[in-house]
Amino acid sequence: MDAEAAKLIGAGLAAIGAGMAAIGVGTVFGNFLEGALRNPGAADGQQGRLFIGFAAAELLGLLAFVVAMILIFVA
């Protein structure tokens, strides 16, 4: 296999990371909704924490995207 093909395969594999981050973000928002529906009164106060969790989960997916971009354009 030549190096160019290996790079593209690697970039494709990095997309798995983006999918995993999708699971993470879904878990964050899903669990927030679950809790918010049980106790709607407390939900508004926790929105900051919701977005902190979202940001942390999303960052890892974005890192996978960066890896793919580096493989295609830089490496």
Next chain:
Amino acid sequence: MAEGGGKIDPMHQFEVQTIAEGFTLGGQQIAFTNSAAWMLVTVVVLWLFMLGGMKRALVPGRWQMMVEGFTGFIDNMLKANVGKDGRKYLPYVFSLFMFILFANLLGLLPLGLVGLHPFTFTSHFTVTGVLAVMSFSIVLIVGFWKHGLKFFSLFVPHGTPVWLLPVIPLIEFVSFMVRPFSLGLRLFVAMIAGHILLKVLAGFVINAGNAGLLPGLGVGIPSFALMVGVSALEILVAGIQAYVFALLTSLYINDAEHLH
């Protein structure tokens, strides 16, 4: 990626182009680029937006309500995350939030239709990195100013067991030093990913339309529908990323103000 006929280069939109030749400084060309031009546009639009809402009418109109909604939103965020001491950071966090929000939204405008291609300068790490370093240096300056060398106790959280003392400060230190990178990286990658996705889908629409009637209808129309949906998602992401940037900045400021 740019080779081959009929291929649409999704990275072309991120190229920094020189509008006016500037001067050379230390061997580096300092030019007025499209990035700088759109920063200027963002500042002017933001300035006009704020000017329209700062009339301090007793009965606020719609415009003033909009501006006051934004200021109140950031004020509440600082109050919730930093407490009373957070009030003095309101100008900085508000400017940061509004600048990023307007930059993201202006970059999404379909001005290409009239030949004026918007440039999302938040899709460049040089820009978001500088914003992140600004937030980070405020944290460092405030932290050392207020607490002196006690600021280093940030790396040892309360209630750390003694046998973990060799490990926890190291982990805390790494997570502290990674902050400016993650802060800048998140915004720039989120913007770049959304814009590439839109351009790739646009490429599908155009190439399918050129390929004939059947691919045009079968591929082009679903792609176009997806583009509309992704555009709506991008508007949401533009807001969320600006919010997350301001939120994390206020959290870091809270660390500097109160340690933990």
